[in-house]
Amino acid sequence: MKIGEVGLLTNDVKKLADFYKLLLGVDNGSNDNIHQTIISEETMLTIYNDGTHKNNTNQNMCLAFTVDDVDAEYNRLLGLGVEIIEKPKLRPWGAKNMSFYDPDKNIIYFRTLLKNE
The missing domain is CATH 3.30.720.120 (Signal recognition particle alu RNA binding heterodimer, srp9/1)
Known part of the structure; x- marks a missing residue:
């Protein structure tokens, strides 16, 4: 499935x-x-x-997209006026993530998976 x-x-x-x-x-x-x-x-x-009214308080789901360069995407989103939740930050599991809202307040993550050196 x-x-x-x-x-x-x-x-x-x-x-x-x-x-x-x-x-x-x-x-x-x-x-x-x-x-x-x-x-x-x-x-x-x-x-x-x-056909039903939505309250736009989506608090239990998010979308995550893997991108080539999360820092470049962060700068692009700033230029678009997107509401940023968290700037790009290195995570212990080997990814650099950032988060932001879409117009309905759904949380979106962009992440770059870092290569092990």
């Missing part, structure tokens, strides 16, 4: 999808207000409105 999809439920599909398209450098060619697939390879990332 594999995870087939991670879906983010939201009140504003276009706003959240536009954020993730900019964040991930993706152009899905969609302006749909109900459902957008942002990543379609491997595990899908979709933004969806199921």
Whole structure:
């Protein structure tokens, strides 16, 4: 069994999808207000409105993306005005992580896995 999809439920599909398209450098060619697939390879990332109101207090989940250079991404996100939770920091398990919020206050981690020297 594999995870087939991670879906983010939201009140504003276009706003959240536009954020993730900019964040991930993706152009899905969609302006749909109900459902957008942002990543379609491997595990899908979709933004969806199921017709119910969301309270945007998502406190029990996060998304993590592995990036080549977390410091460069940090500077790019600062330039985009993204709300940073924690600056890049070396972790005991061999990764350098940073965290930030998306427009719905979901927590996102960017991490660079450091090579053992």
